[in-house]
Amino acid sequence: MFLPNLHSLVLNPAEYVENSTDTFCKMFRLSKLKYCKIKYQIKIDEDPLPNYFNECDYSSVEHLIIDARFPYGSLNSLLYCFPKLHRLSIDCLVYSRYEDNE
Secondary structure: OOOOOOOOOEEEOOOOOOHHHHHHHHHOOOOOOOOOEEEEOOOOOOOOOOOOOOOOOOOOOEEEEEEEEHHHHHHHHHHHHOOOOOOOEEEEEEOOOOOOOO
């Protein structure tokens, strides 16, 4: 919101991330953003929480790199929020005990 002309962003939080939904939703508000790389860690003994992007805006990002364990059940929701996405790289898609395995 305060960076209206930002085209490229690399995020690498120093602390463990419990739920990355807030980070993604804030990133979606950057209207000129085309490239984003986000690297975060969750505690090794925890399942990643599902990400809910229901309240997020559509993103202008075309190239997204997620260097983290990302919940498989959140992939469709993520793709829906990135209609201009050309390239996607996710380090590790994982199932979570929080997901419905049907």
